[in-house]
Amino acid sequence: MSEKRNTKRGGRERSLFDYMRKYDEKDLIKKSDENIVSSDVSSKDSGENIDKNVMIQTSKEETVRNTENIESRIIFIDKVEASPPPSLEEVSYAEDMYILDVAYEGSSGRAVVYLYDENDNKLKIYRDRSGHRPYFYVDIDPSRVKEILREDARYIIDVYRVQKIDLLRKKFVNRTKIVVTDPLSVRRLREKFQNYWEANIKYHHNYIYDMGIIPGLRHKIYNGSITPLYQTDLKKIEDEINRLFNEESEEVRKTAVSWYLLFEEKPPKIKRAAIDIEVYTPIKSRVPNPKTAEYPIVSIALSDVDGRNIVFILLREGIGSVDELKDLGSDVEIRVYSSERDLVLDFFNTIYDYPLIVTFNGDNFDLPYLYERSLRLGISKDFIPIVMKENHATFKHSLHIDLYRFFKNKSIQNYAMEGRYKEHTLDSIATSILGEGKLSREEGVGRMSIGKLARYNLRDAQITLKLTTFQDELIMRLIILIMRISKLGIEDVTRTQVSAWIKNLFYWEHRRNNYFIPNEKEIREIKSKKTTEATIKGKKYAGAIVIEPPQGVFFKVSVLDFASLYPSIIKRWNLSYETIDPAPGECNKTTDILDERGIKIHEVCLDSPGITSVIIGLLRDFRVKIFKKKSKDKNIDPSLRSWYDVVQRALKVYVNASYGVFGHENFPLYAVPVAESVTALGRMIITRTMEKAREMGLLVLYGDTDSLFLWDPEPEKLEKLRQWVLERYGLELEVDKEFRFVAFSLKKNYFGVYQQGGIDIKGLVGKKKNTPKFAKEAFNEILQKISGVEKPEEIVKVREWIKDLVHEIYTKLKNYEYTLDQLSFTVMLSKDVKEYVKNTPQHVKAAMMLIREGVQVSQGDNITFVKVRGKEGVKPIQLAKISEIDLDKYIEILRTTLEQVMLPLSIDWDEISGSVMKLHKFIS
């Protein structure tokens, strides 16, 4: 039974390791045994007559039964029987289960829907009963198609004519639908045709679109059909939509209601556990390779939402006494094994209870390692619950979220989490979000004592879990909401970028509206007119305007902001790939797209609402008009309000990313004229607004893309300008920030001190992560001092203070009083060392030196180096000595960093450095 099931889910599975050589299993076990030093507590002298082979070992001498009163429960486990992962219960009917995912099952050739039942916290499956099959479209007659596919008849289920709307050509079109037996046949057979449509869509996505599934919602499954279930009061929603969207058409309002429901339905609470494995390594810096899995797994930790914490730990020689495990906490269960195989098997048996498992980097490490190691330990594939898929790893009995991949998502990092973490390590994310990071360790896993190892491992699992539970499950609720908006399953959503979310959402909407999904080739052919040139060489089209700021300090500065400018433009000008530049005679009513010079660059059809315009417009309106307000409304119950905050964040992700993806040429619905119309209209709007402001006597100091910095504006004039923008462009211009003063140095480089205190630093060198610490510290100190300034007159005093400080730092630098760490630069290697063919930047030079020393360096690594005297000019920090640093270079860096702050205050660097230099020369 289970065997059958395994192979079924394994239909699409393709092991990472298929191409690897087949091992002699006996040999392997022997080899691994050499690494795992067996402890003296062997099966022979311990638990022969103990119930279920479980006993407690508190020290080497005494063996006692489990007692509740000791600090943590320590259980010695002696022999574990392998058991296959349980089969998931299959249902044919469902009333109120949440759909979490959909996959294609090769063995049955059917779509499988993963359902979460909140009543028993179990994952269940539904196999398609509607007879849905993979398909694609071509533009030739069925009879011709049958002829072309004569030799592939056994893969063909049906061939027939279908009529749908072709948005690009604005008419109904007939195409031939070819229904085939399996997804692979789509891939193969489409090549026999010159033109084909919808043949690049993954089958499980097709299933979601065609069945109208909205992952993350409750559904009713009955008689082969699947329909979302709602508990929300429809009347209330309709009333609110009619009130807030009264200017929209009937059709848009209807769509709005269906969208609103996604944000009101409560999310499921999913039972889950976080896991983390530790692998023995002989050398601290070496990361074990999951492809070979040559070192033993010495510890696994599990932490679940019900407060259960387990550490599965391997007893080895020379890692201290089991006594060390006593005080891990009363809620911690410690299971000690003398055999790695038993440890792994027992771990597998334990995770069978969970419908969802969470890891940090499990796709690339924990799961493949566990999988390969299990094979090495002689565990048969049927007893390993892990499945290696094309681009991720998961479980046979549960779904898997890899938080590393989710938090690495730029939109999550910048928009949903508001840039709270900068690096993508578990430690850095947890520290900045939870205020609690990994445990520190000096030694490699191989040398840690048993107590330390257990604690370290457990902490990792606990913080991994906490990343999904903090702030009332913020991350889980966010994931569920993104699933609902994008119509992707949980495993896809947590692993793909925002462009994939947006693409899927648009495909779903096309299918729902009976539109053919256009292929990339035809959009490019029909909508390719490009009219603007980018300022920067090598870019495709012109972007935004940045106003040159005056250098200096300005008191009482208000910053005005167009609320989500680009999405608003997309909505207001009906921009979409199908509405832009209509073919002659195809459109009745058009409007010109003018840029900031008043030159017509494109035109857009206004006959019917454009699909991207409608959807992006709706998402924007939902965020601005409804959820941003609700998330701050003190009259709403706090827990509901926090839900609205999550909704608002999810919408923010989509709204902010929407323009970006449509401007990316790899995006399937990309059209250059749309992208350049958006930026051109943006330039036009900010330019006209700036002109109007000046006409009204307002002083515009600076502006970038969608913002205007005004110097001491009169409130009445501000309000008048707001009204003008609203009437003229239908856009909302808001006061975003009020600065006590702003110091400008260059475009995209300034700092401001808020009315209520607090500093905003933009672009300045002192803020960049690749600036050495010594310069950053000086920069911050100066800024702190400046932020205390209340009135213009006080600047003079600060000026003197700064001069003294710079003197001090300058002298300290000259006297080698900084450490290498304070002087180091950290720069990311954005590609492999070998790929730097045009130039060899400094960090690459340093990386090459590291490689010569035998250190592994790869793409994405941060290289830390210092500048030294001599031909190469750099050395990785590991190889450098303080005496060889290049003083002049560091003085230069200090100069550029501080000058950006000093110049607006009219402090001359040469004046300061000149006197220090003389002093220095005099002393030496």
Next chain:
DNA sequence: AACTGTGGCCGTGTAG
């Protein structure tokens, strides 16, 4: 042949 000055370009990080 070695050195110096210069301007364009490359690479990184950032603003929006």
Next chain:
DNA sequence: CTACACGGCCACAGTT
């Protein structure tokens, strides 16, 4: 996605 800042690389020209 484009715009911008900054440092360093590199080719080229002209000089010693």
